[in-house]
Amino acid sequence: MNIDMIEAAAARLKGHARRTPLLSSPFLDEIAGRRVLVKPECLQHTGSFKFRGAWSAISALSPAEREAGVIAFSSGNHAQGVAHAATLHGIPSVIIMPSDAPALKLANTRALGAEVIPYDRATEDRDAIGARLAAERGLTLIKPFDEPQVIAGQGTVGLEIAEDALALGITEAEVLVCCGGGGLTSGVALALAAKAPGFLTRPVEPEGFDDVARSLAAGEIRRNPALSGNICDAIITPQPGDITFPLMKAHCGPGLAVSETEALQAMAQAFLRLKIVAEPGGAVSLAAALWRAEQIRSDTVIAVVSGGNVDPAMFRRALDTL
Amino acid sequence: MNIDMIEAAAARLKGHARRTPLLSSPFLDEIAGRRVLVKPECLQHTGSFKFRGAWSAISALSPAEREAGVIAFSSGNHAQGVAHAATLHGIPSVIIMPSDAPALKLANTRALGAEVIPYDRATEDRDAIGARLAAERGLTLIKPFDEPQVIAGQGTVGLEIAEDALALGITEAEVLVCCGGGGLTSGVALALAAKAPGFLTRPVEPEGFDDVARSLAAGEIRRNPALSGNICDAIITPQPGDITFPLMKAHCGPGLAVSETEALQAMAQAFLRLKIVAEPGGAVSLAAALWRAEQIRSDTVIAVVSGGNVDPAMFRRALDTL
Numbered sequence: 273m274n275i276d277m278i279e280a281a282a283a284r285l286k287g288h289a290r291r292t293p294l295l296s297s298p299f300l301d302e303i304a305g306r307r308v309l310v311k312p313e314c315l316q317h318t319g320s321f322k323f324r325g326a327w328s329a330i331s332a333l334s335p336a337e338r339e340a341g342v343i344a345f346s347s348g349n350h351a352q353g354v355a356h357a358a359t360l361h362g363i364p365s366v367i368i369m370p371s372d373a374p375a376l377k378l379a380n381t382r383a384l385g386a387e388v389i390p391y392d393r394a395t396e397d398r399d400a401i402g403a404r405l406a407a408e409r410g411l412t413l414i415k416p417f418d419e420p421q422v423i424a425g426q427g428t429v430g431l432e433i434a435e436d437a438l439a440l441g442i443t444e445a446e447v448l449v450c451c452g453g454g455g456l457t458s459g460v461a462l463a464l465a466a467k468a469p470g471f472l473t474r475p476v477e478p479e480g481f482d483d484v485a486r487s488l489a490a491g492e493i494r495r496n497p498a499l500s501g502n503i504c505d506a507i508i509t510p511q512p513g514d515i516t517f518p519l520m521k522a523h524c525g526p527g528l529a530v531s532e533t534e535a536l537q538a539m540a541q542a543f544l545r546l547k548i549v550a551e552p553g554g555a556v557s558l559a560a561a562l563w564r565a566e567q568i569r570s571d572t573v574i575a576v577v578s579g580g581n582v583d584p585a586m587f588r589r590a591l592d593t594l
Numbered sequence: 595m596n597i598d599m600i601e602a603a604a605a606r607l608k609g610h611a612r613r614t615p616l617l618s619s620p621f622l623d624e625i626a627g628r629r630v631l632v633k634p635e636c637l638q639h640t641g642s643f644k645f646r647g648a649w650s651a652i653s654a655l656s657p658a659e660r661e662a663g664v665i666a667f668s669s670g671n672h673a674q675g676v677a678h679a680a681t682l683h684g685i686p687s688v689i690i691m692p693s694d695a696p697a698l699k700l701a702n703t704r705a706l707g708a709e710v711i712p713y714d715r716a717t718e719d720r721d722a723i724g725a726r727l728a729a730e731r732g733l734t735l736i737k738p739f740d741e742p743q744v745i746a747g748q749g750t751v752g753l754e755i756a757e758d759a760l761a762l763g764i765t766e767a768e769v770l771v772c773c774g775g776g777g778l779t780s781g782v783a784l785a786l787a788a789k790a791p792g793f794l795t796r797p798v799e800p801e802g803f804d805d806v807a808r809s810l811a812a813g814e815i816r817r818n819p820a821l822s823g824n825i826c827d828a829i830i831t832p833q834p835g836d837i838t839f840p841l842m843k844a845h846c847g848p849g850l851a852v853s854e855t856e857a858l859q860a861m862a863q864a865f866l867r868l869k870i871v872a873e874p875g876g877a878v879s880l881a882a883a884l885w886r887a888e889q890i891r892s893d894t895v896i897a898v899v900s901g902g903n904v905d906p907a908m909f910r911r912a913l914d915t916l
Contacts, residue, residue, distance in 0.1 A: 290615060295637060298678070299705065312637075314869040315617060356620070383621065543909070547636040547871040547902030580869030584913040587865070591906040 273420050273519060275466035278427035278459065281328040285428055288360065289324050290316050292429075294436045294574070297545035303562045307572040309445075310558060311433055312548045314580025318384065320506075320554070321426055321456055321578050322353030322416075328425025329414050330357050338363055340410035343402055347373040348506055349579050350416040351381045359385030366411060368402050376583070417455030418513030426456040430463025430473075433574055437468065444470040445572040448528065448557040451475035451484050452507035454516030456578060461523035472570070474525040476560045478504040478532065478553075483511050484520065485527025493517055503532050503586065506553035506579055528567055534559040539590035542577060552586065554579035595742050595841060597788035600749035600781065603650040607750055610682065611646050612638050614751075616758045616896070619867035625884045629894040631767075632880060633755055634870045636902025640706065642828075642876070643748055643778055643900050644675030644738075650747025651736045652679050660685055662732035667720055669695040670828055671901050672738040673703045681707030688733060690724050698905070739777030740835030748778040752785025752795075755896055759790065766792040767894040770850065770879040773797035773806050774829035776838030778900060783845035794892070796847045798882045800826040800854065800875075805833050806842065807849025815839055825854050825908065828875035828901055850889055856881040861912035864899060874908065876901035 292315050300308040313321040330342060341364035344354040351367045358365035367381050371390035382388050391401055406413060415422060430447075437445060447464060449457040454475070461473035475484045481502055486494040495511045502508055512520065530538075535552040538559035542550045550558070557575040561568070582590075614637050622630040635643040652664060663686035666676040673689045680687035689703050693712035704710050713723050728735060737744060752769075759767060769786060771779040776797070783795035797806045803824055808816040817833045824830055834842065852860075857874040860881035864872045872880070879897040883890070904912075 290617070293612060293615065293637070295612070299702075302705075312869075315615070315634075319869050380621075383624075540906075543871055543906075547634075547641050549865055549869040549871065584862075584865075584916050588910060588913065591910065594906050 273423060273462060273515065275462060277420060277424040278431060278463050281421065281424035282428045282431050284331040285324060285327055285425065288327055289428065291432060292316060295546045295548070299545045300541060300562065304573060305565050308561050309437065309572065309574045310546055311429060311574060311576045312546070313429060313576060313578050314548055314550055314554055318349070318352040318356045319579055319581045320349035320353065321429055322349040323357055324428055325422035325425035325455060326350070326353035326357035326414060329419060329421040330361050330363070332421040333412060337412050340412070341365060342414050343368070343406050343411040344414045345398055345402060346416060347377055349581055351386070352384055354414050355381050355384035355386035366405055368398055417453035418515045420515065423455050423459045423516065427459030427463040429456065429576060430460035431467060433460070434464055434467035434471070437574060442572050444570050445574050446525065446568050446570045447471050447473045447574045447576065448476050448560050449473060449576045450507050450554055450557045450578040451477050451527070453509040454484060454512045454520050456576070457484070457524065458516040458519035460576065462519055465523045472525040473523060475520065475527045476556045477507065477527060477529050478502045478535065478556060479529045481508050482527060482529040485529060487512050487517060488521060488524060488527055491521065504535055504553035504556060506551060507556070528560040528564050530556050530559040530563065533593070534563055536590040537593045538562060539587070540594045543591065544594065548577065549580040549582065549587070550577045551579050551582035595745060595784060595837065597784060599742060599746040600753060600785050603743065603746035604750045604753050606653040607646060607649055607747065610649055611750065613754060614638060617868045617870070621867045622863060622884065626895060627887050630883050631759065631894065631896045632868055633751060633896060633898045634868070635751060635898060635900050636870055636872055636876055640671070640674040640678045641901055641903045642671035642675065643751055644671040645679060646750055647744035647747035647777060648672070648675035648679035648736060651741060651743040652683055652685070654743040655734060659734050662734070663687060664736050665690070665724055665728050665733040666736045667724060668738060669699055671903055673708070674706055676736050677703050677706035677708035688727055690720055739775035740837045742837065745777050745781045745838065749781030749785040751778065751898060752782035753789060755782070756786055756789035756793065759896060764894050766892050767896050768847065768890050768892045769793050769795045769896045769898065770798050770882050771795060771898045772829050772876055772879045772900040773799050773849070775831040776806060776834045776842050778898070779806070779846065780838040780841035782898065784841055787845045794847045795845060797842065797849045798878045799829065799849060799851050800824045800857065800878060801851045803830050804849060804851040805831070807851060809834050809839060810843060810846060810849055813843070826857055826875035826878060828873060829878070850882040850886050852878050852881040852885065855915070856885055858912040859915045860884060861909070862916045865913065866916065870899065871902040871904065871909070872899045873901050873904035
């Protein structure tokens with residue numbers, strides 16, 4: 273993994289991924305006690321940054337591989353990103369999803385052009401189903417984060433931050449990134465290390481699911497004790513990836529963690545002050561920017577709001593915090 | 595008024611107003627039966643396009659006029675746009691607001707740096723208070739729409755649409771604009787007539803408050819029978835302006851009108867598919883794009899979502915339509 277791969281991904285994404293702006297509000301600056309900029313990847317195609325990695329990986333395949341199609345395991349943002357990117361490439365995609373996933377998620381992924389294969393979590397082996405389908409049809413597996421071309425695609429978020437922030441005259445900033453397996457965080461960190469060396473990338477996680485923060489502190493991979501039971505479901509993963517962790521260790525500052533209530537409050541501030549829709553796992557970065565001021569040193573903090581795929585009931589809970 | 599004024603405004607706004615992207619979703623295309631692009635001016639500073647006109651007008655003043663400060667009558671988006679643009683210019687602003695305006699609006703406008711002067715609608719004469727203050731302090735009145743430099747600022751929305759849509763290869767489109775007094779609509783129409791002659795600008799209003807549509811049909815100014823009683827409060831005005839109407843008559847296609855329920859449903863679609871927060875008056879354009887398909891002819895429709903300053907209670911009403 274190096275910056276050249278991210279720049280190559282940016283060239284492949286140009287005209288296909290949306291270039292998201294940097295947003296701000298004097299009201300957020302006041303809460304944080306410093307300048308706050310927000311990179312709203314909720315505005316990306318399919319409502320999260322995942323489209324970038326999916327496009328990057330699919331566009332990096334050989335023509336023959338690409339034509340055969342792709343496969344992914346996901347019930348969330350990665351599924352939608354892969355489905356949409358595959359459809360725009362004119363190739364088939366297969367998404368393996370638990371049959372008890374919300375009906376709306378299955379329907380949305382199908383509507384984006386994927387063949388959705390539901391499996392029974394209790395009785396069926398997801399990996400076996402995927403391996404059989406991949407072999408039969410020659411499909412390429414698009415992993416959600418621990419895959420160089422996926423990381424390169426997510427890293428284009430960092431290139432855009434560097435370019436837009438430097439144009440604003442900002443040469444030092446802490447960049448807070450919502451962190452699950454670390455694909456987005458490691459890509460952004462690598463991009464910023466090369467393009468904006470005064471910027472420090474820092475992962476943000478939910479309290480109790482801060483495997484990346486603990487892994488960075490320990491210098492080696494640590495697991496989460498639990499894998500469910502938090503509203504920030506989009507960024508709950510067992511542990512950092514074998515490829516993403518060394519990148520984060522080399523380029524990231526210490527991790528931060530916020531509560532579920534703070535994630536909901538950050539969603540409410542994003543609604544009120546930025547007019548964007550964030551999902552809980554996509555808002556933890558903004559929550560840390562606003563309410564972990566004492567753990568941040570730079571005059572400017574940049575929060576990547578990584579996704580906005582939230583159902584109305586959860587959004588109402590966020591509005592209830594106002 | 596001519597295109598040169600809009601281009602001059604764009605030069606003054608560069609680096610100050612936010613350049614909003616064009617958003618899209620295959621789900622919206624499917625509802626509309628054609629390609630739908632959305633220009634989210636809710637993401638503009640202060641949550642609406644009004645910041646552009648305010649910045650344009652203030653930046654066009656002579657240094658002496660500007661230094662003395664500006665004054666505006668508004669309890670809504672224009673107030674916030676003027677207050678923020680004035681503060682960023684480092685000059686004083688006075689906003690005359692009814693004393694019974696929502697406390698949050700008064701507080702927000704103050705927080706943006708304005709001196710808010712409340713007046714009693716029952717017993718005091720707003721214009722007299724404004725005229726006295728303006729004379730005493732040498733303040734310049736920034737009108738909400740019927741003012742050439744304000745129209746020029748709003749017209750920069752049209753320049754951006756032309757540039758971004760042409761870059762996508764789109765040469766014909768109907769551009770739907772939420773329309774109150776016509777500042778945004780006339781500015782966009784003038785810009786598109788000059789820069790994208792295959793594009794047709796069309797005003798969209800709430801049913802029962804379609805003074806602009808009726809004025810365009812009649813060829814002369816018509817008034818609304820009522821001035822309140824609709825959730826799209828940001829775009830309820832008595833009649834089109836003396837400057838904006840001839841521009842709209844020269845450059846706009848027929849007006850469209852949508853119901854309050856459709857405005858709320860469009861807010862819900864904007865939440866679900868675009869991850870943006872629209873206010874009722876800012877969503878009527880999207881509502882027409884989605885549910886007035888039979889009145890639209892072009893393969894592509896571009897909806898300007900003009901603002902997102904909506905309180906949580908009204909947003910919940912929109913979510914209830916899902």
